[in-house]
Amino acid sequence: MELDHQAGPIGLASLPDELISLILRNFCLHCRQGTRETPHAYFPATGQKREERSWYAVDVSALHAMCLVSRRFLPFAQEILYHEFAWAYGDSSASLMDDWSHRLTAFLRTVARKKDLAALVKRVYICLTHFFIIPETEADSVLEDAAHARGIRLADFLDTEFLSSDIIACLVRNKNTLHTLHLKYDVDSQTQDGSARSLAELESSLNTFPALRNLFLTTTLLYQMIDGSAEDDSILTRLLPPSLVSLQLAVVDDNPWLNLRLEISVMADLARAVSQGHFPHLRRVSCIPTTKGRLDMHRLEAMFSCAGVKFGYDGWQFHDGVAGERVYSLGPSPAYSTALTVGSDDESLQSW
Template sequence: METSSTTRLPNEILFNILSHFCLHCQDHYNQDWDERPLRAIKPCREEQQPNAKSWYSIERNTLFAACLASKGLRDIAQPILYHEFVLGYGDSWKSDLYDWGGRLISFMQTLARRPELCRQVKVVYINTRLFTSNDEGKRATLLEAARALKIDLPAVWKQRASNILASEAEDWPEVYSIFLSTYLDESRDWTEKQERRLRRAMDQSPAPAWRWLNSELMAMLIAQTHAVQYFSIQGNRTWPTNGLPESSLRSLGVVNLPLKTLDLGIAANSLIELAPTLRTLNLHDYSGDLSAWDTELPNLKTLRITNDYLSANTLRRLLDACTGGLVAFEFEAYKRVAESPRCGFEDYENYTPAPPHMLRDSHFQPSDVIKILQKHKNTLRILHLDLTNREYRTKKIPLDVNLKDFSTLQHVFINAFQLLGSEENIEIEHEVLIRLLPRSIVSLVIHRENFRRRCRVKEALFALADSKSRSPDHFPFLKHVACNLRKRSTTVSSLRSLFEPVGVEFCTRVESLNKLKPYLSGHNGSSSLGFPVFDDSSDAEL
């Protein structure tokens, strides 16, 4: 029974009240955290404590309660409740009190039974803690969701099994075809050898079959949420080595997704290909093969790539695909978490192996980026190029390469060694910044990697400050310069005294994109299979 106080409130007022508990309705995901220069944003709430309830679940409980209070409130609250599925978003995953079990399955089952709610889902964030348990409920959920979409999933999987891509079967080729052709089959008509192999793939570590099943659940969720605008997938060993199978989405009839923002911590080229409306693409520790990329991304404006490795050819393919003109290109190079374990595999969980394509170093050079970005010189506003982890493999930007033609470029982040080189005996080019930067520059951030390079950076900064002091029209829009020099040094004091009279702030705080990015928070990592799976010798006798 509804209380008199709620019945007197118009639905519009109730909607506004309840939407306060939805991050999507509050336009949270569109907040521009990437303002330049990069600075830590003060959080709007206290840090999540492990012994406290998840702040996100507390806010969602209000919507759940409204759905249960009355039919009138449910009709208003339920569409808001299903605007997003982002359990563990932000730092809420740190709560030890949160029960992750069955959350994803329950959500997918509800969408299968209430198809009108599928259109309400706008934001999905997949934290890998959703897959902490392996159970047959995943199989039942897949079949139920497929029936709601009028898809004969066992038949679809069998068809896929007849034409398997090598990349999809990498984790255990002999068993992957068995998994696709028999796992959903009610008759379970398999040979003794097939059954034993499949059981091993599900029961024995590293259990690749559960990884395959997780990726199929993800493909089905994408097929269900056909109106989603923002999709985010955290990466680690929850997934197959090569992430989302290329054949899974297309086999479910997914041909076009209205995505605007996509965060990927796993390989999922097919997901990018099916999103022509994509405006922001964030790739973190991305293992997908982009070397043959040929799909246009006409609406992409922001491309962020962190903890990764790209050859010049791959970079060219990606940037050439952005036919509508990039506004921001941001890159931070791959970094190993630890060197290869020295004593067996006891440190395996903390070991990040180098990607296969890094065995022969062909990573792009800074000059490659500038040349390839020429196609975007009339639209690019942000260039963030952090190659800190590749200092001694990176060449100095040559004298004949600069950013002068980039008429809209306002914000540049760059390493000192890209400007000045890493060799000790190299000749210092004092006016490198004056030669390199465009007239439109507003902020410049230089990351200095070691103490020895302090003098080189200092001379370049003094030359820039002197040029600006003598001719204020030189770089007329420049407002901010940062370099991580020693905060209380005489060099910093001198630079401030030169920059401040001409309206330029100088500071020593330099932030990395990887540290400040709000997307794919928590533990991300490689999806490479932990150990190779070998058949036992008895298989050969069957």
């Protein structure tokens, strides 16, 4: 790649396509993070000040402006702009200068109607602190639009009780291409008739996902909600796929008996399965503990070391939102503000 050296400064528009794309990727969190192992719900503090616009909003605004300033930049900026939706990611949620309302619904409405933009999305991050401020009428409207675009009958969908064990079933159609899954679901899985279901059920198993390499789970998904016990000691070995490379568990239950069983029985069974060759690609198992839910690191480290797997604790912590609520990642793919159209009536160029 060569530049034509002429007298005077070289404008951005005169740069080769590769350089323009490379420059704009610096405004994309997804592109900057690359393949780093940091869980999507965790982010080190950046010193975000409440009286300043969030660092994420500044980046998104820059990409949006590049979409509008010139058709020369539009294809590059728009592709990168839709890589992710991650408003309120990390400590950017501390900013009081950004209007969070309507962003998620506007983003969902856009990607539901435009399949080419939906295909660009690599990650979606939802902050619960701002998720619940969406007006019910607006939520209903975007749900109807998305359902219509996807050919889904809402009556059938809304009448079906959604349980934690149903999450994986929703991902089955993507199982051949899903590489990383961050799954946190704290909603009680007890059904109306008093029974309970967990991810241990065979119909919810991830072991049929051939491309899955990185998995994050909370331990609440491993237990029956009704009696607080693990369904059986082989829950992880039955749940995980042979292709798995790294496993992260967030120990969020403060019941010491449950954590003891996880340590002695469930994790030991996984280490035993690895030593027997059932997970040939597994290289790393880590836990993200709460202050009340710490496991015996030395015991687990010894078990997994014998199986050739590195075990340890991750130092990343949940980031507290503005209202004191914790911020979590809800799923594999990162949501947008009803934006003003600036110089264009194309909804794909709305600011979100």
